[in-house]
Amino acid sequence: xxxxPTTAKAVIVGGGIVxxxxxxxxxxxxxxxxxxxxxxxxxxxxxxxxxxxxxxxSNANITQLLGYSVRLYDTLxxxxxxxxxxxxxxxxxxxxxxxxxxxxxxQATTAHSFGLDMQLLTPKEAQDLWPLMQIDDVMGAAFxxxxxxxxxxxxxxxxxxxxxxxxxxxxxxxxxxxxxLEKGVITGVVTGKGRIxxxxxxxCCGQWTRAFAKSVGVNVPLVPMQHQYMxxxxxxxxxxxxxxxxxxxxxxxxxxEVGGLVMGGYEPNPKPWAVxxxxxxxxxxxxxxxxxxxxxxxxxxxxRVPALETAGIKTLVNGPESFTPDGNxxxxxxxxxxxxxxxxxxxxxxxxxxxxxxxxxxxWVAKGEPPFDLWPVDIRRFGRPHFDSDWIRxxxxxxxxxxYTMAWPSEEHDSGRPCRRSPLxxxxxxxxxxxxxxxxxxxxxxxxxxxxxxxxxDIYTFDRPNWHAPVGREHxxxxxxxxxxxxxxxxxxxxxxxxxxxxxxxxxxxxxARPAGALVYTQMLNDRGGIQCDLTCLRVAENEYYxxxxxxxATHDFDWISRNIPAGMNAQLFDVTxxxxxxxxxxxxxxxxxxxxxxxxxxxxxxxxxxxxTIGIAGCPVNALRVTYVGELGWELHLPVEYAATVYEAxxxxxxxxxxxxxxxxxxxxxxxxxxYRAWGAxxxxxxxxxxxxxxxxxxxxxxxxxxxxxxxxAQRAAGVSKRLATFVAAxxxxxxxxxxxxxxGERVGYLSSxxxxxxxxxxxxxxxxxxxxxxxxxxxxxxxxxxxxxxxRVPCSVTLAPLYDAGMERVRA
Ligand SMILES: Cc1cc2nc3c(=O)[nH]c(=O)nc-3n(C[C@H](O)[C@H](O)[C@H](O)COP(=O)(O)OP(=O)(O)OC[C@H]3O[C@@H](n4cnc5c(N)ncnc54)[C@H](O)[C@@H]3O)c2cc1C
Numbered sequence: 083x084x085x086x087p088t089t090a091k092a093v094i095v096g097g098g099i100v101x102x103x104x105x106x107x108x109x110x111x112x113x114x115x116x117x118x119x120x121x122x123x124x125x126x127x128x129x130x131x132x133x134x135x136x137x138x139x140s141n142a143n144i145t146q147l148l149g150y151s152v153r154l155y156d157t158l159x160x161x162x163x164x165x166x167x168x169x170x171x172x173x174x175x176x177x178x179x180x181x182x183x184x185x186x187x188x189q190a191t192t193a194h195s196f197g198l199d200m201q202l203l204t205p206k207e208a209q210d211l212w213p214l215m216q217i218d219d220v221m222g223a224a225f226x227x228x229x230x231x232x233x234x235x236x237x238x239x240x241x242x243x244x245x246x247x248x249x250x251x252x253x254x255x256x257x258x259x260x261x262x263l264e265k266g267v268i269t270g271v272v273t274g275k276g277r278i279x280x281x282x283x284x285x286c287c288g289q290w291t292r293a294f295a296k297s298v299g300v301n302v303p304l305v306p307m308q309h310q311y312m313x314x315x316x317x318x319x320x321x322x323x324x325x326x327x328x329x330x331x332x333x334x335x336x337x338x339e340v341g342g343l344v345m346g347g348y349e350p351n352p353k354p355w356a357v358x359x360x361x362x363x364x365x366x367x368x369x370x371x372x373x374x375x376x377x378x379x380x381x382x383x384x385x386r387v388p389a390l391e392t393a394g395i396k397t398l399v400n401g402p403e404s405f406t407p408d409g410n411x412x413x414x415x416x417x418x419x420x421x422x423x424x425x426x427x428x429x430x431x432x433x434x435x436x437x438x439x440x441x442x443x444x445x446w447v448a449k450g451e452p453p454f455d456l457w458p459v460d461i462r463r464f465g466r467p468h469f470d471s472d473w474i475r476x477x478x479x480x481x482x483x484x485x486y487t488m489a490w491p492s493e494e495h496d497s498g499r500p501c502r503r504s505p506l507x508x509x510x511x512x513x514x515x516x517x518x519x520x521x522x523x524x525x526x527x528x529x530x531x532x533x534x535x536x537x538x539x540d541i542y543t544f545d546r547p548n549w550h551a552p553v554g555r556e557h558x559x560x561x562x563x564x565x566x567x568x569x570x571x572x573x574x575x576x577x578x579x580x581x582x583x584x585x586x587x588x589x590x591x592x593x594x595a596r597p598a599g600a601l602v603y604t605q606m607l608n609d610r611g612g613i614q615c616d617l618t619c620l621r622v623a624e625n626e627y628y629x630x631x632x633x634x635x636a637t638h639d640f641d642w643i644s645r646n647i648p649a650g651m652n653a654q655l656f657d658v659t660x661x662x663x664x665x666x667x668x669x670x671x672x673x674x675x676x677x678x679x680x681x682x683x684x685x686x687x688x689x690x691x692x693x694x695x696t697i698g699i700a701g702c703p704v705n706a707l708r709v710t711y712v713g714e715l716g717w718e719l720h721l722p723v724e725y726a727a728t729v730y731e732a733x734x735x736x737x738x739x740x741x742x743x744x745x746x747x748x749x750x751x752x753x754x755x756x757x758x759y760r761a762w763g764a765x766x767x768x769x770x771x772x773x774x775x776x777x778x779x780x781x782x783x784x785x786x787x788x789x790x791x792x793x794x795x796x797a798q799r800a801a802g803v804s805k806r807l808a809t810f811v812a813a814x815x816x817x818x819x820x821x822x823x824x825x826x827x828g829e830r831v832g833y834l835s836s837x838x839x840x841x842x843x844x845x846x847x848x849x850x851x852x853x854x855x856x857x858x859x860x861x862x863x864x865x866x867x868x869x870x871x872x873x874x875x876r877v878p879c880s881v882t883l884a885p886l887y888d889a890g891m892e893r894v895r896a
Pocket of ligand 1: 095096097098099100101118119120121122123124125126127128129130131132133134135234256257258259286287288289290294309310311365399400401402403425426427428429430431432433434435
């Protein structure tokens with residue numbers, strides 16, 4: 083009788099490092115798991131990886147994930163008896179110009195914020211660790227002692243052995259031909275060896291994942307790209323303890339291998355691969371070495387490591403690897419299909435990420451949620467705008483080419499733009515708008531004063547950038563007169579049905595059982611009380627709500643709301659984003675302007691804060707929502723897209739005498755920081771509860787209504803919190819961009835979740851959690867003496883739990 087299984091609790095498709103790590107972790111969680119590999123384990127991309135394992139990323143939790151890989155690799159060989167080639171030889175990163183040095187010092191502070199030891203070295207100290215390099219052009223270096231390297235195939239086979247030891251069943255030469263669905267529900271997979279009944283499929287198919295997922299309607303935006311590295315013969319002076327080396331200004335990286343060097347790089351003009359599909363039978367296969375394409379890398383490397391000139395070259399490895407439009411991998415349950423999970427698109431750090439990503443994916447499968455917030459890699463950060471393979475490739479080529487370029491604060495991508503445009507795009511552009519992009523949407527970030535000769539483009543720097551003064555101008559116009567923001571890109575949903583109130587009442591933490599016309603700002607919580615969504619709901623009618631959330635959260639929030647509508651309830655969620663343009667009229671003169679263009683009552687009595695009305699403007703039925711994210715009197719005007727130009731013109735015509743001007747998203751950021759409004763994905767998210775975030779007032783604990791997350795919030799309210807979000811103020815010359823370390827009475831207590839400048843208070847502002855295992859209350863937060871570490875230097879700051887601007891809400895409610 084065949085030992086091929088007929089059932090499994092979950093089937094993992096793909097036996098690279100990610101599939102094997104997921105099997106290892108899922109089996110250890112007690113799951114009956116089967117892994118199917120179409121050829122041999124590691125035969126996809128894994129076998130030809132270089133094997134550097136770095137840890138530091140710009141996000142704390144992704145860094146934590148890579149740190150988990152390091153801890154796992156440290157003990158795996160001992161646990162399984164299978165060699166891994168792992169060694170913790172540390173990682174060096176060089177800086178060869180002033181701006182790179184600033185970047186590296188900022189990275190060192192980020193590492194300190196995340197609890198990693200990252201040391202700054204002089205060029206000579208770096209050379210002592212890596213004697214083969216010349217350092218004439220080096221300004222400084224950073225050293226992360228716990229980084230390392232592994233043998234990719236060995237570590238994968240070790241994970242596979244550990245998975246088997248924990249009960250996983252692994253089959254090679256077994257291609258998954260299709261996923262079976264019955265009425266939209268996964269029932270099994272079909273292979274050449276037979277069918278396996280299973281409710282859960284986990285696609286870890288590397289570069290094959292996009293096509294595989296597409297067969298069940300799931301969009302995984304990745305494309306294969308060529309990636310090359312050279313392997314040398316032995317070189318005198320290359321020792322096994324040599325740290326890995328990254329030389330971003332020369333676009334190259336190095337590691338020791340059998341007494342020689344592996345040297346690879348990120349070309350500015352990368353080459354996509356398999357544009358028309360991956361050839362059949364591609365396994366244990368490399369692409370033809372492309373010496374011409376690699377030559378510029380070689381030139382750069384020779385300048386750093388002269389010994390390469392005379393070293394024998396063993397081989398130039400050219401392997402395909404999956405890359406994504408934003409340079410991060412793709413993890414989680416597909417929004418299009420329940421129980422279809424994805425772990426793919428590892429952007430040449432799948433060996434470094436594999437251990438942690440497998441752990442996180444296994445927990446996601448087993449518990450329905452990742453172990454902690456993984457938004458930067460969450461599959462739901464993408465959506466329909468990432469459907470077209472040509473667009474994905476275009477953007478991915480840019481992201482690949484920027485792998486080692488400077489990671490400027492607020493940097494935007496250039497490629498694949500413009501894509502989604504508000505009807506006002508051309509008008510705003512002619513008016514000096516400089517756009518940014520989010521989920522395909524072009525959004526005005528700021529406006530150059532063309533008449534004054536201001537250049538309408540971003541010029542990036544670690545200092546105050548060229549948009550600092552124009553944003554200050556917009557900021558002040560909003561505080562002193564009125565401005566118009568084009569926020570058409572907002573994600574908008576309609577929830578309809580007789581059970582709409584009951585369904586939303588369960589999902590939302592705030593009370594949405596309000597009369598028609600009421601606006602409710604609410605969080606939506608997970609079972610740990612963490613903030614899964616942060617949005618505004620308008621009660622349109624007895625059986626209808628209109629929900630507005632951030633542009634980038636369209637897929638995520640739609641998924642969260644729709645999947646949490648309790649079974650049996652009659653309520654349907656629709657995405658109506660593309661139907662409505664949004665013009666936000668904000669500032670103390672907003673009412674004067676609005677009153678001029680409508681006959682409807684917009685007085686404070688007739689149209690109070692946190693309500694909505696349909697009002698007529700220039701022939702258009704406008705859904706006006708009296709709400710603000712900038713801390714001023716104002717309305718978000720939601721209108722059918724075809725009226726956008728007409729209403730925009732009417733508002734500007736009426737607003738001229740009141741000083742109305744356009745303003746962009748970067749002003750929204752400086753305004754909201756001053757007002758203390760939180761940003762989801764930065765200041766709040768699934769790892770933060772309302773009480774920790776200072777948003778406990780928006781939770782309906784006093785009402786006798788059960789809601790998702792209530793038990794966790796109640797328990798925490800009784801026990802108290804061990805972290806609290808606070809606002810920090812530093813001198814105007816201190817440049818804060820987030821992730822700076824917070825010190826209280828000399829002790830590290832957290833890091834900034836966001837940072838910027840307050841143009842009204844004239845100071846730098848940051849927000850961040852103050853953490854203390856023994857508990858944190860208001861007295862604890864406000865009693866300490868605080869400093870921020872900025873680019874490795876400490877600067878004094880003050881702290882407050884109250885908004886820095888309009889704490890009494892007088893302006894908002896005026
Ligand atoms: C030249 C190069 C250098 C690199 N250097 C590094 C480095 O230094 N550090 C680092 O961290 N990363 C590095 N990487 C990246 C790393 O190799 C990858 O990120 C990682 O191997 C991806 O693993 P995976 O499991 O996602 O994919 P893969 O290893 O490709 O595994 C996917 C598997 O799925 C199987 N499969 C596909 N379809 C099916 C199906 N229908 N049924 C069954 N099985 C299927 C395939 O056969 C394949 O074995 C490098 C990559 C390249 C190309």
